[in-house]
Amino acid sequence: MNLSSQQRQPSLADLVDLKKYPLDSPSSDAYRTAVSNAREQLSTDGCTVIKNLVHPSGVALLNEEIISKKETTHFSLQRMNPYFHFQHNPSFPANHPINTFLERSSGFIPGDSWSADGPMNQLFRADELIRFVATCLQVDELHCYADPLAGLTSNILEPDQLFTWHFDTNDFAVTVLVQQADNGGMFEYVPDIRTADDEGFERVGDILGGNRLGVKTLDLQPGDIQIFRGRYSLHQVTRVATDSCARHAAIFAYTEQPGVIGRVERTTQLFGRVLPEHIAAEEERTRSDDLVD
Ligand SMILES: O=C(O)CCC(=O)C(=O)O
Ligand SMILES: [Fe+2]
Structure with missing residues (x-):
């Protein structure tokens, strides 16, 4: 099936393996099993991976669109702390996480790059996917993040680039790995290293200094979808090797309130x-x- 030559917008079935994950049939056994597995992993680890939710021809459609928009990627070579700050803060010691600035060289393709009826938007906005993610997260409602740039992005890591250790400002993120690096570009995280009332600075400092205690590495494959609570879990995407292909991930942002910018x-x-x-x-x-x- 060659959708680009047919010029029609992809349906959910063109993207998602609905036999394995019947997102259109919430009362099916397969759906319930997928939800209960995801809930269990989210509660123990703040992260769940639903393997091969996007089938190989869906991955090809997403990657085709990402490659066609790649020249709109905003790369900014930055040294940042895990809280996305860049300035030294004299209230903290020099070796404190707040004053530890590490490289972020990856870039985002912004939300206004995608065509409304292309595969990226069709998957991001699919009611069936949104209902599935909300059910896994056990929240009453979810809305597409209304931000016209940050709602629907692709994180691009070219060879020799990385996205250093950080916390997200959103409570959770939904990510589809679309193109895997041949070497490097691994997603790593430390579950629940901080809580709403404890920054866990000591352990955060250890990880920034290279300690691997408690670090988990995901074996993500193209088509896997990851639901991740990134507000409390420190995470990074490791450097892509210089002789590797680029890593492409589709990142879907949703909010519990509508109309957030x-x-x-x-x-x-x-x-x-x-x-x-x-x-x-x-x-x-x-x-x-x-x-x-
Ligand atoms: O590319 C990824 O897998 C995740 C990137 C990330 O952590 C972020 O965009 O905040
Ligand atoms: Fe993140």
């Missing part, structure tokens, strides 16, 4: 620009405070 500062850092929607949302936030004006 990212902050101007973080958007500029990740994408090098903002859109009128970001500026309007920032003004709205300012207006909703208690200042006279």
